[in-house]
Amino acid sequence: MKAFRCGDVVPGCTREFTGTDRQDILDQVAEHARSDHHVEVDLTLVQAVEQHLRDR
Ligand SMILES: [Zn+2]
Secondary structure, three states: OEEEEHHHOOOOOOOEEEEOOHHHHHHHHHHHHHHHHOOOOOHHHHHHHHHHOEEO
16 A cells, blocks of 8 residues: 655645555545645656655
């Protein structure tokens, strides 16, 4: 399993994600980013997420 904390990229956000793999996390983050942060996922965001992915 992979895990990602949004707060590692967006200070103050407490949302956490767990998923089966990188793509699963990215799908969840994309939806969260759109609805809660009003941003679209771009390459910079994808790279930021990948840097902070943890194994769980
Ligand atoms: Zn967030």
